[in-house]
Amino acid sequence: MSRIFILTPLIVLLIICIFSLTYLLSGKDPNKPPSALLNKDVPIFESSSLYNLKDVIKTKDIKNKKTLINFFASWCSPCKIEHPLFFEIRKKHPELYLLGFNHKDPTADAKKYLENDGNPYHFVGVDSDGLIALEFGVFGLPETYLINEDGKIIFKFMGPITKDILKNEIEPLL
């Protein structure tokens, strides 16, 4: 009985060590904190189309459909790296709604960028003052969010998405 009493603190310590080691070895980058909005409702937004200011998209417009939201800009070089992948996503998952938010970009530059590199998005919303990005907790471009049919953010990625991220993290959620 007394042996159990002595061993208990050691067992507790061992469990703590295992938890700490698992976290350290999980490859999580402490400089990339998890999104505070993960598993929460998508923020309320309203944005005009880059091509027609009268064409507006609102939060309620993406309800009941899986949506991939991508914040990009013509001045953001990592955005160019991930850009071709969105064509691949659109081709492979036609049911997925691709919403691009053009962040703090002159309209002409944004249009030129999408003209040169192609436009993979179903809708390109303008976020000229960065307020939509602020609502989403964006702090660097590019950032990508996956929203489920219930309007909850189920995935967030900071930085350019890669084929591996698409295959291992995004596609299992689709």
Added chain:
Amino acid sequence: MKSNHFFKILNIGILSFIFFAFTIFANENIDERVKNLTLELRCMTCQNQSIYDSDAEFSNDIKKIVKQKLQEGESERNIKKFLVERYGEYILFRPLMNYNNIFLWSFPFILLIIGLFFVLIKSKGNKV
């Protein structure tokens, strides 16, 4: 008649002076509050720099939103809550007083107390 006119102008002058003095004071007060609040916020795109000290675009956006919200009369607590909801607790240099953090801070002491308890039981057992 002339003196009446003079006093009217003097009164307008004094009121204008008070109005402008208040405006300047209010703006300085807001700037001071923006400074104090943004000194407590972490620039998420910098290396351990406060929002106030940083000139990064992210920091400038946050400074702007903090100033706007203070001007609208929002409390500092509400502004912090607004930012934590979007960027997480990581944006605060000083962590929040919530159950998770209280547990984290008190956990070493809980372990110590449990340890002392076991040592006490063991030493009593040895005496018997």
